[in-house]
Amino acid sequence: MKPIAIVAILLGGLTLSVANAESPIRPGDRIAIVGNTFADQLRIHGYLETALLQHAKGISIRNLGWGGDMLTARDRPTNFPTEESTLRDHKTDVIIACFGMGESFGGIEALDQFRQDLKSFIASHAGKQYNGESEVRLILVSPIACEDLGKLTPDRDARNDVLRAYTQAANEVAAAAEIPFVNLFETSLYLMDEPVGPNLTTNGIHLNRFGYWAISHEFAGQLLASDQPDHFRPWRITIDARAKTGQGRGVEVSELTVDVFQAADPEITFRGAETTAPRLPPPTDQPLPPPLAFHRDTIVVQHLPAGTYQLTIDGEHVATAAADAWGQGIAIDHSPAHREAERYRADVNDKNLQFTYSWKALNQVHIVGERKHSPSGRALPGEVIEFNRLANQRDEALQSGIPLKSRQWRIARVER
Incomplete structure (x- = not known):
């Protein structure tokens, strides 16, 4: 088997969390992205949104990500519009939620709290019809891995042990709630450990421009469909x-x-x-x-x-x-x-x-x-x-x- 074919199989194996299910993103969806710095920076680089627009016709995206956001720590200025009002203004059909990186600094001992906070987040949107017609759909997204940048990331292996545990916890919560889960931890770890190519991050956990280009391929693939049709x-x-x-x-x-x-x-x-x-x-x-x-x-x-x-x-x-x-x-x-x-x-x-x-x-x-x-x-x-x-x-x-x-x-x- 040629090396490129092996690569395709390996990357295909990273999308098992949404395999054998309907594509999480459908043509015509009005999408809101919420979450941490990873989510916020998606809007600046545009790689994910461009891919989605080309292969899920008629969609509209509003990025509500905010640097440093966590599930229970989402500070806003005085009298700032509520997130619910913004979701309603956009007539949101689906929310892509990116959490877990900030929470992971609480360590393994905070894992149970993270699970509970995720369940509370899901419950907070249950039954809501931001589009005025149907219940909003949720998609949970894992944190990315920590990249080895030498002296900048002295505890890289330990950090990844914790991030893997948070990814697994999020996957379990998503499975129990029967909502799609996008595993970017394994995808990013696989790419970070490749010996060839530029670094993906600036400090181990924040993607640079190349990192957003690289990760967005797999992110879009998991959001659109598990079978990767020819048009994608x-x-x-x-x-x-x-x-x-x-x-x-x-x-x-x-x-x-x-x-x-x-x-x-x-x-x-x-x-x-x-x-x-x-x-x-x-x-x-x-x-x-x-x-x-x-x-x-x-x-x-x-x-x-x-x-x-x-x-x-x-x-x-x-x-x-x-x-x-x-x-x-x-x-x-x-x-x-x-x-x-x-x-x-x-x-x-x-x-x-x-x-x-x-x-x-x-x-x-x-x-x-x-x-x-x-x-x-x-x-x-x-x-x-x-x-x-x-x-x-x-x-x-x-x-x-x-x-x-x-x-x-x-x-x-x-x-x-």
Whole structure:
């Protein structure tokens, strides 16, 4: 068995907590994310939301995460809108709850209290119809693991023993309540222990940009479906130069012309019609560990004569590599389609920023606090309403998704 296949099996085994069940996220869901710093930072990076928007059509997400939040410690400014009112304003169908990291610092001796607090959290939403029609659905999410950063994380193994115990406790509570559970602890630990690739965190427990890109693949996979249908899998294009055949997943291959054995200017050309959105490119130039390389959009060109070949799409350079590398597979996540995907993620982040300005503005004292009756305070509620309108407007624009196009692909030999 090839190593990439082993990787797929290993990662697939990490989604057992939601396997054999209906996808936790459904098309058209209005979603609220609540929880700690991990949840809060999801809105800044946008990788998870972009993936969900592409593969669960019609969804709308509001991120209510707050740095440092725990189940029983969720401090807010004076007169801050209640979470229930915000959930109702969004007509929330499903809540994704990310807790456990902060609570885990209480150690094993606080595990029973954590279980009880989780049960109380679930009970607090039982029977609530924030959308005005049906009972809200809950999804519990585990904390991530602690990464080995040397002197920065001297007690890493002990921390992970505790985090594993909290993850197991959350899983048991979710199972008893018959609600989905997303296990990010095992996923993140597996990736953190890979010897290749950048660090995932800044301090062992807070993900960096690369970490959010990496974790969001598995997070989205567990939220959408256990069987990983083709529409959620990365692009995979295979061209056989000798047989002059080509096929693609995510990109349909047509008008294939192969002229690489006798021609003075060897080349392969074809029309590539995108049928699914591309994967977001990794925010690093470093080599990726195998589990993450598996998630990249790839083209394989078999039986190329020796030489160096360059891929262009609609005339724009995408990749250059030797024939043997093309036979192994080349990542193609710097294509025109991938740039459009990054622009779409930027639009997701902008929508989140507009919502944040309307919900968690920096100058709360002028909106809900002691200065709300000042001249500037009296003007701010109107601005908040406008920011909320902008967030809703951006939300609507995001529903069209990343544009799928038909483009001209060309692989030609170049002198090196």
